[in-house]
Structure formats: structure tokens, C-alpha cells
Amino acid sequence: MNDLTSAGKLAQSVRDEVGEAEWQVRLDLAACYRLMAAYDMTEMVANHISARVPGRHDQFLINPYGMLYEEMTASSMVRIDLDGKVLFSATDYGVNRAGWVIHSAIHRARPDVDAIIHTHTLAGMAVSAMACGLLPIAQSSMRFPEIAYHDYEGVAVREDEQQRLVASLGSLEAMILRNHGLLTVASSIPECFNHMYRLERACQLQVTAMSCNTELQMPSSESVESSRAHYRNARRFGLLEWPALLRKLDRMDSSWRN
Numbered sequence: 517m518n519d520l521t522s523a524g525k526l527a528q529s530v531r532d533e534v535g536e537a538e539w540q541v542r543l544d545l546a547a548c549y550r551l552m553a554a555y556d557m558t559e560m561v562a563n564h565i566s567a568r569v570p571g572r573h574d575q576f577l578i579n580p581y582g583m584l585y586e587e588m589t590a591s592s593m594v595r596i597d598l599d600g601k602v603l604f605s606a607t608d609y610g611v612n613r614a615g616w617v618i619h620s621a622i623h624r625a626r627p628d629v630d631a632i633i634h635t636h637t638l639a640g641m642a643v644s645a646m647a648c649g650l651l652p653i654a655q656s657s658m659r660f661p662e663i664a665y666h667d668y669e670g671v672a673v674r675e676d677e678q679q680r681l682v683a684s685l686g687s688l689e690a691m692i693l694r695n696h697g698l699l700t701v702a703s704s705i706p707e708c709f710n711h712m713y714r715l716e717r718a719c720q721l722q723v724t725a726m727s728c729n730t731e732l733q734m735p736s737s738e739s740v741e742s743s744r745a746h747y748r749n750a751r752r753f754g755l756l757e758w759p760a761l762l763r764k765l766d767r768m769d770s771s772w773r774n
Contacts, residue, residue, distance in 0.1 A: 523774040530591035537570040542590035544705040546772040549588035564615035568630040580609030621678035631708035639719035640698040657718040661744040664691035710754030
């Protein structure tokens with residue numbers, strides 16, 4: 517049996533096991549992992565993206581710890597509960613503890629959140645170490661009317677940090693984890709990816725501008741607030757772009773659908 521046939525049989529087996537609604541979420545989640553790799557927002561097997569299982573407040577899907585983002589498929593996602601118990605997995609890999617600590621805390625506290633992305637990109641980590649935080653130096657930065665900050669407490673493997681992490685995030689859609697990285701949340705995977713893509717671009721912009729060793733032209737407070745008001749009332753970012761991004765993935769490699 518060749519690899520394509522084997523992958524197809526596994527995908528059908530998992531699809532039959534989990535049902536159509538969960539399979540569709542798995543497809544979007546696998547696509548999100550592949551897109552993160554395509555846009556260079558990965559750190560080997562580290563970091564995590566999760567999505568709530570449809571109809572279940574207490575269960576979510578997350579990556580098997582040990583696979584690269586570019587390897588992720590719909591059938592490879594691990595279903596766990598909020599206590600970290602593995603409920604279904606088609607691989608021999610486990611789940612990263614930091615991934616469970618961060619994602620379970622937010623999924624438990626925020627019923628409006630169905631997707632979470634956490635990254636350790638160079639630009640994101642650089643801005644996370646800047647005392648000034650994210651500066652409104654261009655529209656890309658003003659895309660987030662408000663952004664949360666959470667102080668570094670060490671590697672996120674302690675359960676006692678969960679309450680403080682959730683408190684720092686509040687009801688916002690994006691957070692900078694000081695001396696650590698970036699985090700975005702949303703009610704869907706397409707929106708969550710869009711949040712992270714835009715936040716990453718804003719961080720790249722800031723690092724680039726500040727590295728030029730010249731005084732920055734700051735916009736007026738009135739124009740900043742006007743832009744932020746526009747973004748508060750704008751469409752749900754990410755939904756329009758998602759089908760085009762899936763087409764991009766299929767042109768590159770459609771194995772994420774397995």
C-alpha cells in the first residue's frame with residue numbers, strides 16, 4: 517500500500533470516528549497549521565493552535581507534540597478535555613503541557629472563543645521584550661483597538677498561572693506575553709489566523725522601523741482613535757480571506773486534507 521492510499525484510509529477512518537462537524541473543524545485547524553508554516557510563524561515542533569470541538573464546551577483539538585506544522589493533517593489532531601485527558605488520537609504523539617495549560621485555561625474561561633493561536637516568532641518575541649509594547653506607528657498596528665499584556669512567569673507549565681493568564685487577556689482578542697511571544701483568540705479558526713497574521717505583521721513592522729535608528733513619525737492621537745474606532749466596527753476579519761488561503765494551500769500541497 518502506498519503512502520497516499522494509507523493516508524487516505526486513515527483520514528476516512530478518523531472522519532468516520534469523529535463525525536462530520538468535528539472533521540470540518542479538523543480541516544480548518546490543519547489548514548491553519550500549514551498556513552502558519554507557509555508564512556514562517558513557527559518554531560519547529562513548539563507552540564500550539566487549538567480549536568474547540570463543535571458542541572462541546574469541555575473538549576478541544578490540538579497538535580500532536582512532535583510533528584512540524586508543515587506535517588499537520590486533519591486526522592492527526594488530538595482531542596483532549598479541559599483537564600488534559602486525551603480522548604482521541606490517531607498518532608503515537610502526546611500533547612505539550614504548556615499547550616494544555618494555556619489553551620485549556622482560555623477555553624474554560626471564554627465560551628466565546630473557539631480558536632487560539634500562540635507563537636514564538638522573532639518579531640513577536642522582540643516586541644514582547646520592549647517596555648513600550650506595541651506602538652501605533654501604522655495602520656497594521658492600529659488593527660487592534662486594544663491589546664492585552666501578560667508578564668512572564670517562567671515556562672507556562674504551572675496550573676496556578678492559568679487564572680492570571682485569563683485575567684490578563686480579559687475579553688480581548690490579542691495578547692502579548694511579555695518576554696515570551698504572541699497569542700490571539702477568536703470565535704473561528706479563520707478569524708484567529710487573521711488576527712495572528714496581522715499582529716505578527718505589526719510586530720515585524722515595529723522591529724524594522726525601530727532598527728533604522730531614526731526618529732519615528734507618530735500619528736496624532738485623533739487619527740489613531742479614528743482608525744481604532746473603524747476597526748472596532750469593521751467586518752469579521754478573516755472570513756473573506758479564508759477560501760483564498762485554502763486555495764493557496766491546495767496549490768502548494770493538499771495533503772493537509774488527509
